[in-house]
Amino acid sequence: MSGFDHRKYRPFPPLAKRDRRWPDRTIDRAPRWASVDLRDGNQALVQPMNVEQKLKLFELLVSMGFKEIEVGFPAASQPDFDFVRRIIDEGRVPDDVAIQVLTQAREELIARTYEALRGVKRAIVHVYNSTNPAQREQVFRLDRAGVKAIAVRGAQWVKDYAARYPGTEWTFQYSPESFSQTEPDFAVEVCTAVNDVWRPEHGQAVIHNLPATVESSTPNVFADQVEWFCDHLPGREHVSISVHTHNDRGCGIAAAELAVLAGADRVEGTLMGNGERTGNMDIVTMAMNLYSQGVDPELDLSAAREMAESYTECTGMPVHPRHPWVGELVYTAFSGSHQDAIRKGMAHYREHPAAGWSVPYLPIDPADLGRRYEEVVRINSQSGKGGVAHVLERDYAISLPRWLAQEVSRAVQAESERSGGEVAPARIHEIFSQQFGATPAGWELDSYALSRAGNEVKAAVGVGAGQQIAHLSGQGHGVVEALVDALNQRYGIGLAVEQFDQHALSAGTEANAMASVRIRFGHETATAVAFGEDTTAAALQAVLSAAGQVIPMQTRQPFAASNG
Ligand SMILES: CC(=O)SCCNC(=O)CCNC(=O)[C@H](O)C(C)(C)COP(=O)(O)OP(=O)(O)OC[C@H]1O[C@@H](n2cnc3c(N)ncnc32)[C@H](O)[C@@H]1OP(=O)(O)O
């Protein structure tokens, strides 16, 4: 029989709260961020970081602008102790950064914690104990009063040992671990008892950190819990309220965001959400969420790629290619309609930058995070003409008229379907050059002379290479028509121009002009593109190249062979 049986579980009881205010709020400034990468993140790694890796990650966090960094659990292990000592002894903690350390509410651990911190300018001592019914009953085997007593004793030791190190600016932090699974009134009761020891109203800096140690409800329920806590904690105005969410249900970030709406001042989390089980709340994502709303995240994420690389180097954890904001593929569109919209949206933004960023499918400008626009549009079998045109324009300064973009896109798609994968920009250019830009042998434009009589243009065109130059002449309303007339006379056939486009190229490109043409000959069509020193030369060559694709096939008479 299958063990997959939902009846084993109970629904999370929501808080009966009718006066919630948080749904009507918006976040218009960044919370205080506290990184717990070097503690909660580290304790979740198969192979915890060594001192060098921790140093590197610490420096990364400092460079990003974190002002509160939990650096370890120094009483738990010698490497953690040594790391804390090293950053203090080597003067690596900037004056405006407070390091934070975690300890259980046990005297010997607290004593050792303070030893680790000796000489630090400012620090946050973070003491915790679980307060929820399951841990009260199963782990501590204590009632509410017994568990509250653990917190109170811990708070007292934290205070007493701090007094032995008067040179340091101490902040005390208490976490009712598993807050979100604790009865709200009991969480308030315990934190009030801790405050009675620490007396924040007399100036002691105090943080109450409310963890969703295991995420077990929807984020709105957590927000209700946080708002309720803030409303009921006596002397709430004297303490900072922090949240520490985990991601068991995949909503760790949402829970922290809603908790900020509900009154939290501070958010603990990790880069990329590394941490126990499914991870901690991801600070990079939450900060970028703010950034994308026009709110200063007060963290520098501009070198996101380097940050992600250092993160992987230190933790051994990969960054998922679809990780919000920083994953390799998160600014990439393969699908045709998205590419088309991005291309148009980017052009619109270039023309109207003051209107703000509103490019479809790109929630922010990827360049803000050091991402290259080359990554945005990539071509595979799902792509359309817009994407192919975008790549040629972006990487080769070749702009295609709509009808030609369709043809080139079909050729590229055929290649992608054959290879079953992505077609790189260089290959797209190669397909374009080979299938549309090649000049058939003997169909090179050698010379031309034009004269105009009224509306008519007369063209005398030399075609071929080396000794085999053919001289044609014809007339029409323009040079293209004149050359087509010359070819039709020469072969006694009925070539017709279906599509034609010519334009000057931007400065810096090899040729000055590009022309493209599609001609029809009976049931056949041929498309060709040519570049030239001027638009006339490009137009004439394009017509010759297209004609060269159909005429020899039909007449079996290579043009250049019949010099005349
Ligand atoms: C949700 C979190 O992330 S909390 C942080 C968790 N992180 C870690 O635990 C990493 C580092 N921890 C460790 O290395 C070890 O746990 C140590 C060194 C701190 C302590 O190790 P030990 O004393 O060997 O044992 P252990 O952690 O198993 O202690 C369990 C005992 O402490 C008690 N205890 C657990 N947490 C706390 C606490 N926060 N405050 C007071 N007592 C606690 C338990 O009730 C248990 O008591 P018992 O022995 O009377 O049954």
Ligand SMILES: CC(C)C(=O)C(=O)O
């Ligand atoms: C110690 C606390 C803050 C913790 O890590 C948790 O509850 O997840």
